[in-house]
Amino acid sequence: MEALKELLFKMADDSLVIGHRMGEWTGIAPMMEEDLAFSSIAQDKLGHANTLYDMLHELGEADADTLGFLRSANEFRNCQFVELPIGDYDFSLVRHFLFDNAEFIRYKHLANSSHEPLAKFARKVIGEVRYHVMHGNAWMKKLGNSHTAEGLERMQQQLNFAFPYALGVFEHSPSENEIKDQGYFVGEDTVKEEWMNTIKSVIAETKLTLPENAEPVTGGRKHEHTEHLSTMLEEMSVTLRLDPSVEW
């Protein structure tokens, strides 16, 4: 049970944090069309987080708002990748591309999870995440084939910066073996392998190159975070904390 909760927590925390970050673009994204796209994806991610926390609530944890909004940063199990600030659009796009491809493969495998509520959820969500991936891949190809040197340089720089963090998505959970043994999930190594193939094939259609010998930035799955997570959570909970005992 603890292993299952660990899996649900890391997925829920990833979804909440990336959803919050993508929602920071709402109203100020580079083009209205991208504003709409990032906002849609952010809503999906927040919805996924909400459902996953609800699933944890069913397993005896606190309710979704308490889990999402009122825990402190050192209780979160998201990868560090998602908590980094949105930066410029180039970074946010590269992160979206790298992260969502991993999400897509993760949910594809989760459709066969031995925890039926999770499997059911994964089957439903996969249709949404397919669009996230289509969007990320399309823009990666577009800007990875920029007509300007600046465009190519920016994208390459952000890819170099983001890639080690992206590898950190697949950091093993403390109960990784049990998660696999119980059939909850196929495990991070399998997802990572498929993910590498996808990322390589998309990047091959661009003028960009994947950094070689990148070392994964890990820690998130063991509650170790950058300072950006606590700042983010403080902002996120500022209204609810005025009085968490009442309805808003």
Next chain:
Amino acid sequence: MYGGGNTFEKITATKLEDEDPILLQEFEEKIAKGGKIEPQDWMPALYRKQLTRMIEQHAHSEIIGALPEGTWITRAPGFRRKRAILAKVQDEIGHAQLLYSAAETLGKTREAMINDLVTGKSKYSNIFNYPAYTWADAAVIAWLVDAAAIVNQTANAKGSYGPYSRALDRICIEESFHLKYGHDAVVYLATGTDMQRQMVQEALNRWWKPLMHFFGPPDKQSKHTEILMRWKVKMGTNDEMRNQFMDMYVPKIWELGLDIPDAELGKDEETGIWSFADPDWEEFKRVINGDGPLNKERLAVRKAVENNSEWIRKAILSPESKYVVPLA
């Protein structure tokens, strides 16, 4: 969430006498019969000019209007509110996109419109130059500013320009959801703890005057207003729209036990006309002319967005690409 039909800029009219009298007569007859004018149809220069400004200002009001509420997406209390306000602000950006396309059918590019916005040449609704200090401000905006916008937009959806009218029909459907969401958020605060009640009362106090300004200054039946109403560009006078808003929403605000900060507020039951204190039209003028609490910040944000994204437009613009006017 605007659609007032006020342009707040002087119109330097092309003289109607210069227009072809036969075409003008056909144009007016078509409108009088309830027909729609489409992008390729003949239209007087004044009509084109006024509509371009009006739709453009409406579009600007949507993207600038996303800013005060947008800052509360990251601070909304709990999943339900966070997801709803994100969807709501996204809708406003969608409205901007729809409206810029409608305005483009009259011959001005989106790029030129955005440029006029960030250089301060074209205006947007005054109300978005005021700050949203607390979650309650975001709730009051979603309820009452959107309600005010619906009053305007529902009227203008019956206007004569096809692309604008169709855009408004779609926008009104979404706005009515915003209104429900905003009302729900206000109800929770108004029926909540003392702290929540105080929050929402203070927010209402802050937004009431900008709401009265929202519909524009009191009517002075200028010659232009007459023509624009005959051409169904403007579908109601400022006072009519404001009165309709007050008639619908003052009782609802009172129902929640909230006070409206206007001692002179009252309805003449015989005429159906609401009276209200002078909401300081001098302040209205000052804000229109750039001297409101947040005019500079709002434009600075938009300017930063444009500057930061210039590299993307350059990067994706193929040398062979051509500009195509959208069909509404």
